[in-house]
Amino acid sequence: MVSLVLVQRRLQNLTVGKVVLALVVVVTFFNxxxxxxxxxxxxxxxxxxxxxxxxxxxxLVSDPQLIGIQDEIGFPLGPIIRWDADSYLRxxxxxxxxxxxxxxxxxxxxxxxxxxxxxxxxxxSYFQRFNSIFYETSYAKTVxxxxxxxxxxxxxxxxxFFKVNxxxxxxxxxxxxxxxxxxxxxxxxxxxxxxxxxxxxxxxSDVATQLKGKFRIIVNHESIITKPKSSIYPSQMLSCDxxxxxxxxxxxxxxxxxxxxxxxxxxxxxxxxxxxxxxxxVPTCSYRMGVPKMxxxxxxxxxxxxxxxxxLWLPSRYHLLYVYIVVLAVAAFVLIINWVFxxxxxxxxxxx
Numbered sequence: 001m002v003s004l005v006l007v008q009r010r011l012q013n014l015t016v017g018k019v020v021l022a023l024v025v026v027v028t029f030f031n032x033x034x035x036x037x038x039x040x041x042x043x044x045x046x047x048x049x050x051x052x053x054x055x056x057x058x059x060l061v062s063d064p065q066l067i068g069i070q071d072e073i074g075f076p077l078g079p080i081i082r083w084d085a086d087s088y089l090r091x092x093x094x095x096x097x098x099x100x101x102x103x104x105x106x107x108x109x110x111x112x113x114x115x116x117x118x119x120x121x122x123x124x125s126y127f128q129r130f131n132s133i134f135y136e137t138s139y140a141k142t143v144x145x146x147x148x149x150x151x152x153x154x155x156x157x158x159x160x161f162f163k164v165n166x167x168x169x170x171x172x173x174x175x176x177x178x179x180x181x182x183x184x185x186x187x188x189x190x191x192x193x194x195x196x197x198x199x200x201x202x203x204x205s206d207v208a209t210q211l212k213g214k215f216r217i218i219v220n221h222e223s224i225i226t227k228p229k230s231s232i233y234p235s236q237m238l239s240c241d242x243x244x245x246x247x248x249x250x251x252x253x254x255x256x257x258x259x260x261x262x263x264x265x266x267x268x269x270x271x272x273x274x275x276x277x278x279x280x281x282v283p284t285c286s287y288r289m290g291v292p293k294m295x296x297x298x299x300x301x302x303x304x305x306x307x308x309x310x311x312l313w314l315p316s317r318y319h320l321l322y323v324y325i326v327v328l329a330v331a332a333f334v335l336i337i338n339w340v341f342x343x344x345x346x347x348x349x350x351x352x
Contacts, residue, residue, distance in 0.1 A: 060297030068114025109147025109221030
């Protein structure tokens with residue numbers, strides 16, 4: 001009887017305002033924390049107790065495109081939009097990092113959305129945001145290459161020495177070799193729409209003297225096996241079993257395309273086939289690019305020459321923002337209706 005009376009009293013004290021507030025709190029908790037944790041349960045398992053001399057895990061981050069200031073909406077919405085996009089990257093990268101505990105983190109360009117045209121003060125603020133969002137990279141080896149949004153090179157946005165020099169001062173050299181364990185990461189800055197044969201031959205010749213590892217991976221912002229970008233987005237693998245054969249026509253590689261959006265859970269690559277070439281297109285990790293699927297690429301390479309690749313797919317932020325809009329609209333409607341139909345004497349702010 002006592003318990004029943006207590007329950008009745010609690011129900012009597014439960015106002016419409018309190019119910020609405022509880023609903024908003026629950027939705028916020030789900031949208032800002034729980035959904036990311038639940039989504040990570042769907043990711044393929046990664047061996048975290050591995051022997052680093054025998055197995056290496058590489059976390060691939062593509063097109064974070066930190067939102068700039070010049071092209072974004074002004075105050076007060078601009079700072080809120082930048083904060084939300086940064087928060088999404090921070091939460092997802094944090095979970096991807098600790099899910100994989102990578103040996104190497106590779107950033108595949110377009111670090112910033114407005115890096116190419118930013119002022120020095122804006123560029124410095126973007127660089128500080130990058131370090132804050134991807135803070136966990138301080139624990140692992142990192143490889144960073146630029147995209148056209150960082151140093152120009154697309155359309156009328158010309159690449160200049162100043163832009164390249166600024167990127168290299170804040171991050172690392174545009175080209176070169178980065179060695180870690182039994183893998184060499186080659187940064188060749190190959191642009192398929194530019195005739196740079198002699199320049200690239202010199203870069204490759206210089207890089208060759210730096211090679212130490214058993215296997216070599218070229219990291220590049222643009223596709224090297226030529227194919228329109230629209231047909232390989234968001235996550236594809238282009239494979240050619242005979243591309244490096246002496247008998248192959250170097251101007252017409254017979255490659256085939258594999259869709260990784262539906263793969264379960266890994267796709268296998270054999271590094272021991274010396275005439276084969278495989279290229280992985282890593283999806284963007286930024287929801288602001290407007291694509292339906294975002295994710296981080298993960299490559300697990302064994303010293304024997306076998307590689308497994310998967311994508312850690314991310315939840316849609318736009319869907320979560322739509323949920324906010326619907327919940328807030330319903331909450332406002334309920335509070336207004338409750339206020340309109342409540343007795344005049346009892347009308348007051350619902351949270352008092």
